[in-house]
Amino acid sequence: MTTQVVAHRGASDENAEHTLGAYLAALESGADGLECDVRLTADGHLVCVHDRDLRRTAQARGLVSTMDLADLNELDFATWKNPWADLDDEAPERDESLDRVLTLRKLLETVADLDRRVEVAIETKHPTRYGGLVERRLVEMLKDFGWDVPGSPVRVMSFSFTALQRVERAAPGIQLVQLVDKAQHWSMLRRVVGPGWIMGPGIALLREQPRLGERITTAGHDMHVWTVNTDRDLERCLELGVKAVITDRPAYILERLGR
Template identity: 75%
Template sequence: MPAAPSFRPQVVAHRGASHELAEHTLGAYLKALDAGAGGLECDVRLTADGHLVCVHDRTLRRTAANRGLVSTMNLADLSELDFAAWKNPWADLDDEAPDDDESLRGVLTLRKLLETVADYDRRVEMAIETKHPTRFGGLVEKRLVEMLRDFGWDRAGSPVRVMSFSFTALQRIERLAPEVQLVQLVDKPNSWPMLRRVIGRDWILGPGIKMLREHPRTRESLARSGRDIHVWTVNKEKDLDLCLDLGVKAVISDRPRLMLDLLDTRFGASE
């Protein structure tokens, strides 16, 4: 019989409770909070008029049925779009469906999400990914740190950590806010030998679950590094068990409620 896992990882909602509700909408994040997620993950991009918004893709085709680019549109223009309809395109045909709150369906600014977290009745951590490449380059990190300062979250003990696949982007954050936790995302095994020599001593590793499943030697190397590991995107029981075997500190999931329920069966219900 395998040994019982010794550490219960934090469950971080990937773009909110995005399996059930449209990603990066306020509705998806509120559902994740209600489910008990210990953290929320979001991607941020900069609009043409300088606002950080929670959007994954550089284009709006998939999530807002629009041909525009986030970087070339103003926040006011984005605010006119529906970012939730794509998730349930047949909703208009359901006469018995409750009316949606439009504020839960539109573009979500990072400031609004951080305000929601700050006002919540328990500590909730934030994992914020800056997307690159982008036409704004380092301005994204500069604006992000400025916003964290507004909340007093640019110091040690902050509930925020910043993630990126871009080593350079994380270096920028380290220069601007040296006490903020950093997560180096990794999705290709051949990038790890180089990254392991250059990333900061206290940086967290953020490998993808697919890479961990398919490349056991890289998985073992990451585990031997002695660094905290946060894994994305963990949606299946077998993948959660792999993470528990590795002793990871956080699992980032589209299905936070499922992950919490599975962890309850292994560790007992959390308070």
């Protein structure tokens, strides 16, 4: 079995998360897949941003949901990762387009233009002021690419069971991943998730609950595990037969897998 290596927010250990630069670095490393979080802007664009506010990654005030895409485009989403870069006289000049807010459409276009199959795991963030509109816009976009059918390179993830139900109703062909960060949630979810749904426990949860992984696989569900960055955690995932590991360090994990 080949374990899929998915770049968490791009190659985000060394690059600013969710920037085009981080995703291009992940692709260059040979990552099998890319992971992103999406939020909806005030003017209806899906953008790849994890936090609801902009303080951490853009060093700015404001909420993603209350700003237009044009306003977000004015912000620098990369300097926070390496704030001293401007002092390095020998560093190559950066292409600023690699450091701006990244729309989901741009990310999907980048993947569509590749000469190899790369999968995309898209997480919808909840709660949000826009509720189910996020999933509606997402499904509409996937239909634009013809990626709303079985065999699509795209899967949708969420901690929200309700959000995944929305996707399933709108586009039954899209693969779904139910994210889990607490053991007691599995006790409830195991009774309601669809038989073809993938479970996405965090690696910290699998460390705390050593038998949880076996219980999930015994129930007939594949696992995609986040965020796997160390040899020890990778080894645990391989022992459990995990189908995909989501990592900040795709190049390192690929090397450890002998790829």
